[in-house]
Amino acid sequence: MSDQLRDEIDREVAANTILIYGKGTKDAPRCGFTLETIEFFNRFGYPFEVIDVLENVPKREALSSLTNWPTLPKVFIGGQFYGDTDILGPMDEEGELEPLLRSTFETKGIKPAINLA
Amino acid sequence: MIDSKGIEALIRATLPDAEVRVVDLTGTMDHYDIRVRSKAFAGKNRLDQHRMVYAALEEARRDGRIHALQLKTEVLNV
Numbered sequence: 185m186s187d188q189l190r191d192e193i194d195r196e197v198a199a200n201t202i203l204i205y206g207k208g209t210k211d212a213p214r215c216g217f218t219l220e221t222i223e224f225f226n227r228f229g230y231p232f233e234v235i236d237v238l239e240n241v242p243k244r245e246a247l248s249s250l251t252n253w254p255t256l257p258k259v260f261i262g263g264q265f266y267g268d269t270d271i272l273g274p275m276d277e278e279g280e281l282e283p284l285l286r287s288t289f290e291t292k293g294i295k296p297a298i299n300l301a
Numbered sequence: 302m303i304d305s306k307g308i309e310a311l312i313r314a315t316l317p318d319a320e321v322r323v324v325d326l327t328g329t330m331d332h333y334d335i336r337v338r339s340k341a342f343a344g345k346n347r348l349d350q351h352r353m354v355y356a357a358l359e360e361a362r363r364d365g366r367i368h369a370l371q372l373k374t375e376v377l378n379v
Contacts, residue, residue, distance in 0.1 A: 253348075253352065271348055
């Protein structure tokens with residue numbers, strides 16, 4: 185994995201509180217799981233970014249080895265890796281995700297766009 | 302393509318005690334919803350539990366027999 189690629193990923197992960205590496209973009213997802221992950225995060229009302237790595241094989245391989253996770257999408261929250269909706273779904277069901285998102289964004293002074301109460 | 306028996310066998314090769322439930326999501330025998338229960342998951346976080354199942358299925362994913370899969374893991378209590 186080139187340093188340049190590693191730095192690029194580190195910068196992207198640091199710059200986006202919720203970051204989804206996936207296939208396609210937020211406006212044009214090209215994989216059912218990427219779309220599902222976008223819809224999943226839309227429910228919480230926090231900003232998130234989607235970075236398309238569908239065609240970028242070296243970056244996909246770098247991400248897979250960095251995270252020891254073979255599939256896309258790959259989700260990072262507050263710089264931490266959280267897998268995909270197979271991980272985030274159960275976390276949400278157990279009431280762990282919303283508090284994590286709230287506290288992560290609180291440190292950046294960001295409130296959810298919709299009132300969840 | 303791979304059938305559910307094939308998936309179960311691959312998972313049991315590394316998780317012998319695993320209870321495996323396989324659902325073919327699209328009828329094309331390559332998009333699966335897989336739930337795995339095993340004692341081996343005890344003490345491991347969910348990410349690591351899923352990593353164990355991905356490792357068991359790695360070959361079938363790499364050669365395309367499995368195109369896409371959804372995972373659910375649970376600890377099988379002793």
